[in-house]
Amino acid sequence: MKIVELNHISRIYHTGDRDIYALKDVSFSVEPGEFTAILGPSGAGKSTLLNILGGIDRADSGTAEVAGQEITGLTEKELSFYRAGKVGFVFQFYNLIPTLTVKENVDLMRELKREALPAAEVLKKVGLSGHEEKFPDQLSGGEQQRVSIARAIAKNPDILLCDEPTGALDSETGCMILEQLWNLCRKDKKTVLIVTHNANIAKAADKVIRVRNGEITGVEINTAPLRISEVEW
Ligand SMILES: Nc1ncnc2c1ncn2[C@@H]1O[C@H](COP(=O)(O)OP(=O)(O)OP(=O)(O)O)[C@@H](O)[C@H]1O
Numbered sequence: 001m002k003i004v005e006l007n008h009i010s011r012i013y014h015t016g017d018r019d020i021y022a023l024k025d026v027s028f029s030v031e032p033g034e035f036t037a038i039l040g041p042s043g044a045g046k047s048t049l050l051n052i053l054g055g056i057d058r059a060d061s062g063t064a065e066v067a068g069q070e071i072t073g074l075t076e077k078e079l080s081f082y083r084a085g086k087v088g089f090v091f092q093f094y095n096l097i098p099t100l101t102v103k104e105n106v107d108l109m110r111e112l113k114r115e116a117l118p119a120a121e122v123l124k125k126v127g128l129s130g131h132e133e134k135f136p137d138q139l140s141g142g143e144q145q146r147v148s149i150a151r152a153i154a155k156n157p158d159i160l161l162c163d164e165p166t167g168a169l170d171s172e173t174g175c176m177i178l179e180q181l182w183n184l185c186r187k188d189k190k191t192v193l194i195v196t197h198n199a200n201i202a203k204a205a206d207k208v209i210r211v212r213n214g215e216i217t218g219v220e221i222n223t224a225p226l227r228i229s230e231v232e233w
Pocket of ligand 1: 013014015020021022040041042043044045046047048049
């Protein structure tokens with residue numbers, strides 16, 4: 001069974017007298033446990049795509065099934081259950097709450113999902129044991145992003161959606177973050193979708209989806225993906 005199945009998804013913004021097709025008849029699927037890269041230039045529709053998959057935005061037409069659930073027809077309440085239960089998000093700017101400690105930021109997930117994993121367990125997974133009582137501004141950008149990954153996986157989501165997770169980081173730290181996401185995919189069998197401008201990620205991805213002007217211009221399957229550390233960045 002596919003974990004993501006998008007069929008003929010369109011998203012139109014009506015601005016003044018003009019309609020902007022952020023997505024136009026987009027269809028693709030993702031297998032469970034795949035590491036998928038969504039690549040394309042600025043304005044291509046990548047974030048819109050991820051936001052629809054994550055239940056943050058709604059398609060105007062088409063169907064989207066994620067982890068066995070059709071999400072395009074859900075009510076607001078059902079969508080919020082879907083976001084809380086099935087998807088983990090990692091954003092470019094971490095979105096940590098500055099007045100909460102690292103542990104408290106991760107523990108917030110328990111408010112969304114009762115069976116969320118303990119903060120200590122997920123912080124260990126991202127190499128941040130011992131940083132539980134620090135506040136976000138006492139951490140480097142890379143460490144803050146690792147907290148946001150820990151927070152995302154605490155929900156034990158079916159799918160991890162990452163929008164430019166390395167966009168605010170230097171290339172070495174960015175590689176380390178990609179390695180963490182890649183390991184979550186390979187070792188913990190998480191399905192990871194990652195939106196990025198960095199085309200080199202294609203060498204490490206199982207699937208590469210190319211987007212331009214709201215349309216899919218190609219889907220490539222990589223039969224011999226490299227490890228993140230083997231890619232020349
Ligand atoms: N709220 C909005 N109102 C009007 N147009 C929008 C809105 N949000 C996005 N768009 C338009 O939809 C298109 C796709 O935007 P989107 O943010 O999905 O692209 P992107 O590929 O993620 O770009 P970037 O790499 O720069 O983040 C763009 O043309 C954008 O200007």
